[in-house]
Amino acid sequence: MTATDIAIVGVGKIARDQHIPSITKNDAFRLAATVSRHSEVDGVENFATIEELLEQRPDIPAVALCMPPQNRFDAAWTAIKAGRHVLLEKPPGATIAEVQALVEAARDKGVALFATWHSRYAAAVPSAKAWLAERKVESARITWKEDVRRWHPGQEWIWQPGGLGVFDPGINALSILTEILPQPVRVTSAELEFPEGRDAPIGAQLQFAGASGETVSADFDWRQTGPQTWDIDVLTNDGTLKLSSGGAEMTVDQKVVIQEADSEYDGIYARFATVVAERAIDVDLAPLVHVADAFMLGRRIAVDAFDM
Incomplete structure (x- = not known):
């Protein structure tokens, strides 16, 4: 099986503690790039903005968005419009309406969208x-x-x-x-x-x-x-x-x-591999509705x- 290249956008605590280790353990993905103005991962190409990533690395089909929710919509919208599959760290957005808009955009483009609840x-x-x-x-x-x-x-x-x-x-x-x-x-x-x-x-x-x-x-x-x-x-x-x-x-x-020991993010990336393969939309807003x-x-x- 050929691994799917994936980029992490937002290299903070959650990315280093959870996303990167789980990507490393999952044969379905290879961490090919990061996007961050303030942090990098050794041995991985880094870009200052998601626009630079999308323009310079058209070969990367998937992105995991790990920045705070207030800034996530614009990055997700840009990635979807560029035809990339998108994983959203929880909560999937700052508002319900913006996540609903991402669902429609992903459906129109035929790309995968996964709102994670680890x-x-x-x-x-x-x-x-x-x-x-x-x-x-x-x-x-x-x-x-x-x-x-x-x-x-x-x-x-x-x-x-x-x-x-x-x-x-x-x-x-x-x-x-x-x-x-x-x-x-x-x-x-x-x-x-x-x-x-x-x-x-x-x-x-x-x-x-x-x-x-x-x-x-x-x-x-x-x-x-x-x-x-x-x-x-x-x-x-x-x-x-x-x-x-x-x-x-x-x-x-x-x-x-x-x-059992923690394996939550391993499960997230196992699920994302299926969502990407099927170009599916897996977005459940019920927890965010309660909030x-x-x-x-x-x-x-x-x-x-x-x-x-």
Whole structure:
């Protein structure tokens, strides 16, 4: 099998920690170039802009966009119009409308578009989905608390409009929730905690309801130090399921069923290989819709200033 050349646009922490290692391990892809004004990868050709990449390297058919969501639309639009396949880091965009526009553009050009939700590729998520499919969900609780200083050092874009704030990690939980629940739920209320001088929340509490009476609560917090918490508990008519460690571990009635190491981005690139081969569009906006609804319904609560 001949590897597909791919370029990474935006060489930051997530690209170095996750994308590059997974591309290296996947025989379907070869990292052929990068686009960054401030960082390079040893031994890989770098360009200052995506326009330069597209003009000078017409032989690279695919790009992975790893820059902040506020800047992603223009790059994705430009790449699609140039006939390239596009992978979008999560969240896929700063607004729902811009992602919908990218879907239409990709469909018109006949190129692949993949909006990734890396937490859906955690080891236990498929098994959790299958287990819940045979049961009636009564309620669920999301507890997603981490230290923003640890995971986003010096990254001010997360506090700006479109950066999502605590929903940057929180949307990972929502991507799992929308994948594993047999029936969809909707946001019914939200409280959003905004630090003084920040345009995005540092904490959020959401309530959801489903058509069959099921309820979901979510507690997102970016101020947790020490051990990090990424848990989803689901109560059903036939036992309680718990996903821990962001979906890497699954227990049923407190008995461990699955416990595996992180392989999320390996799963993303395995899926992208199929999406590219089929020139498919794989874009699920459900997690982003929940975040948008939370902002629409959310009651704003002012909290103390927070410095990075």
